[in-house]
Amino acid sequence: MAHLLLVEDNELNRDMLSRRLARRGHEISFALDGGEAVEAAKRLPDLILMDMSLPVIDGWEATRRIKADPALRAIPVIALTAHAMRGDVDQAKAAGCDEFETKPVEFERLLAKIEQLLAARAK
Amino acid sequence: MSGSALAETDPGWRDWVRRKHPVHPTVLLDYRLRVPTWIFGALMFAAALYPRSAGWRTYAVMLVTCIAWPHVAWFIASRSRNSKAAELRNLALDLVLVGMLSALTGFSLWPTIASFLCINAGALSVGGWRFTLYGALAFAVAAAVTHVVSGVPIASTSNLAETVLSIGVLFVYTSMFALHSYLQSRRMVAARHALLAQNRIAEEANRAKSRFLANMSHELRTPLNAIIGYSEMLGEQAVDEGRTDLVADLQRIRGAGRHLLGLINDVLDLSKIEAGRTELVWETIDSRALLDEVAGTARPLMKKNANVFTVDCARTVGLIECDGVRLKQVLLNLLANAAKFTRAGRVRLRLRQEHAAGRDWQLFEVSDTGIGMTPEQMARVFQAFGQADAQIGREYGGTGLGLVISRRLCQLMGGDVTMASTHGKGSTFTVRLPVKRLPDTGRDDPPAEAVTAAASANDTTTGDAVGIAIPAATGGADVADAPGSVELGRA
Numbered sequence: 001m002a003h004l005l006l007v008e009d010n011e012l013n014r015d016m017l018s019r020r021l022a023r024r025g026h027e028i029s030f031a032l033d034g035g036e037a038v039e040a041a042k043r044l045p046d047l048i049l050m051d052m053s054l055p056v057i058d059g060w061e062a063t064r065r066i067k068a069d070p071a072l073r074a075i076p077v078i079a080l081t082a083h084a085m086r087g088d089v090d091q092a093k094a095a096g097c098d099e100f101e102t103k104p105v106e107f108e109r110l111l112a113k114i115e116q117l118l119a120a121r122a123k
Numbered sequence: 124m125s126g127s128a129l130a131e132t133d134p135g136w137r138d139w140v141r142r143k144h145p146v147h148p149t150v151l152l153d154y155r156l157r158v159p160t161w162i163f164g165a166l167m168f169a170a171a172l173y174p175r176s177a178g179w180r181t182y183a184v185m186l187v188t189c190i191a192w193p194h195v196a197w198f199i200a201s202r203s204r205n206s207k208a209a210e211l212r213n214l215a216l217d218l219v220l221v222g223m224l225s226a227l228t229g230f231s232l233w234p235t236i237a238s239f240l241c242i243n244a245g246a247l248s249v250g251g252w253r254f255t256l257y258g259a260l261a262f263a264v265a266a267a268v269t270h271v272v273s274g275v276p277i278a279s280t281s282n283l284a285e286t287v288l289s290i291g292v293l294f295v296y297t298s299m300f301a302l303h304s305y306l307q308s309r310r311m312v313a314a315r316h317a318l319l320a321q322n323r324i325a326e327e328a329n330r331a332k333s334r335f336l337a338n339m340s341h342e343l344r345t346p347l348n349a350i351i352g353y354s355e356m357l358g359e360q361a362v363d364e365g366r367t368d369l370v371a372d373l374q375r376i377r378g379a380g381r382h383l384l385g386l387i388n389d390v391l392d393l394s395k396i397e398a399g400r401t402e403l404v405w406e407t408i409d410s411r412a413l414l415d416e417v418a419g420t421a422r423p424l425m426k427k428n429a430n431v432f433t434v435d436c437a438r439t440v441g442l443i444e445c446d447g448v449r450l451k452q453v454l455l456n457l458l459a460n461a462a463k464f465t466r467a468g469r470v471r472l473r474l475r476q477e478h479a480a481g482r483d484w485q486l487f488e489v490s491d492t493g494i495g496m497t498p499e500q501m502a503r504v505f506q507a508f509g510q511a512d513a514q515i516g517r518e519y520g521g522t523g524l525g526l527v528i529s530r531r532l533c534q535l536m537g538g539d540v541t542m543a544s545t546h547g548k549g550s551t552f553t554v555r556l557p558v559k560r561l562p563d564t565g566r567d568d569p570p571a572e573a574v575t576a577a578a579s580a581n582d583t584t585t586g587d588a589v590g591i592a593i594p595a596a597t598g599g600a601d602v603a604d605a606p607g608s609v610e611l612g613r614a
Contacts, residue, residue, distance in 0.1 A: 010345055010348075010349075012346075012348075012349035012352075012353075013345070013348050013349055013352065016348075016349060016352040016353050016356060017352065019356060020352070020355075020356050020359070023356075023359070023360075053341070103344065103348050104344075104347065104348040104351045104352055104380075104384065105352070107352075107355060
């Protein structure tokens with residue numbers, strides 16, 4: 001049972017993804033844009049799922065800010081992008097994302113990545 | 124002359140003539156030079172013939188040449204099917220006539236010089252240097268023959284009237300020539316400006332198109348994410364609650380959603396390739412490692428139609444320089460097709476190297492014992508949406524874009540995709556890419572030769588399909604609609 005922060009501006013995707021994650025026993029909190037994400041990160045979730053195309057502050061910038069904060073740096077961030085562009089992967093990595101997943105997500109693989117990052121952090 | 128004046132004042136008439144009798148530009152050039160020049164030419168020759176008390180026949184030849192001939196030449200050229208060839212014939216006759224006239228004036232110095240210089244320049248500008256050489260010869264021969272036949276004595280001096288009128292001819296001719304050249308450069312500059320402006324408009328339109336496609340792609344995917352995600356979620360719930368009657372239908376929704384996603388990805392991919400906006404990431408690739416990875420991903424696909432899958436790799440293969448992700452995309456697309464169109468048969472992935480056209484090539488062959496193609500179908504498979512025929516699309520699924528994209532990608536990487544097929548027997552698709560370096564002779568790892576695995580019997584390899592991220596999920600498009608198939612885009 002882990003606490004996941006889901007940053008996603010699209011209501012349907014937020015609802016769908018959070019319900020599926022909750023069914024697998026995770027506790028979910030939400031942020032709707034990059035600014036909210038940085039604030040919500042201060043409540044120290046175990047892991048952040050970050051959509052990249054967000055209003056106000058985009059996912060890349062929000063990730064950069066989280067990773068720049070020594071208190072928040074350790075929280076793993078999985079980038080979710082709608083574009084399947086290679087540039088997006090590089091950009092996500094450059095921003096400090098720990099993992100990367102293309103939307104629509106392959107749910108089992110996303111779960112595996114979440115478990116892997118949580119396990120790595122627990123060590 | 125009257126025609127020319129009318130042409131200048133009445134563009135409607137001129138346009139009508141142009142539409143009715145389109146002529147080669149040199150015909151028009153020569154007409155414009157001939158008409159005003161030979162009016163002065165007539166005066167010049169008259170001044171030269173008068174002191175030699177020439178007969179009326181000589182004057183007749185002169186008047187026809189100078190006054191009537193330019194219009195007759197225009198008439199002939201503008202009404203012949205090949206106006207350029209007619210123009211050259213007319214010009215050749217011109218050279219002969221002027222040579223004759225020069226002889227009839229007893230080679231009076233200035234008129235001979237003026238007429239030769241003008242006709243020579245005309246020949247050069249219309250017919251080129253070779254034509255001009257033969258023209259000068261024709262001029263000389265005509266002059267010599269006329270001199271002998273007419274018996275006009277050579278008196279190579281000119282009186283004042285001949286000299287002044289000859290200079291007039293030269294002045295008019297060179298002025299007309301220069302004016303034409305000036306107008307031509309101005310038209311060229313204007314045309315270039317227009318072309319540049321058109322290019323700018325086209326580039327802007329292209330950028331707008333790319334932006335539109337990128338936005339559309341995002342806008343189309345967002346609701347699709349929800350459709351696919353919710354159908355997957357409901358599928359899980361249905362399984363949990365024992366509602367197995369719903370599972371198949373939910374899988375159909377998910378399958379259709381994935382198929383639509385594949386189509387969107389393919390169309391976007393192809394548009395980017397066509398717009399020249401595909402960015403390749405060049406890297407040095409160990410083809411054997413890539414082959415193993417691709418084979419691992421493709422193996423589960425082969426199980427579906429109970430196909431036996433074999434992988435062969437030549438003992439010595441060099442490194443290639445290409446975009447590895449794109450190459451995997453291409454190979455997986457070909458393998459997915461092979462798996463799809465073959466039932467209980469064999470699919471082989473083979474890597475070998477050959478020397479052709481002065482360089483080394485690596486050949487990735489995907490051959491199957493599937494349904495094959497007729498020559499008519501083969502002619503269409505590399506065309507966008509040109510799946511061998513519509514029935515195939517309905518029966519086997521797929522977007523019909525995979526092969527087009529594969530081929531374009533390989534062409535971008537300096538290679539190509541070719542095919543051979545026999546209807547009912549099977550097909551072979553060959554990816555050919557240039558080897559950029561010599562084989563690394565220092566390698567000592569065991570050759571991955573004849574890695575043979577019968578997919579139907581060997582299930583332990585199924586889990587190999589990890590970690591191959593194919594951002595543009597093109598390769599997966601053709602199989603994405605099959606429920607339970609591996610999504611190549613995110614295998």
